[in-house]
């Protein structure tokens with residue numbers, strides 16, 4: 001028998017058990033939802049809950065992520081409390097953006113507002 005849905009309890013349990021609230025898949029810390037990993041919205045046992053953003057919650061619910069991976073990630077975020085660091089990916093983004101602007105200027109000629117730096 002399925003238990004009745006109790007979202008307030010789900011949120012309270014998740015906040016208590018998983019105090020570092022971020023999507024377990026992507027790490028975003030806003031617009032979070034509490035996912036019921038066994039798809040039973042009434043099962044608010046801590047082991048059955050995980051923070052997820054709306055997109056990843058939907059993707060989990062349709063079976064795109066294995067349960068074991070979600071539990072592993074949930075434990076990872078609680079243990080490491082990482083902030084997402086885009087430094088390695090963005091290290092030369094400014095230079096590349098300047099090169100793109102220069103290329104666009106060269107292709108399109110002068111703009112209405114004169115030359116951009």
Ligand SMILES: [Zn+2]
Pocket residue numbers: 023024025026027028052053054055056057
């Ligand atoms: Zn996410």
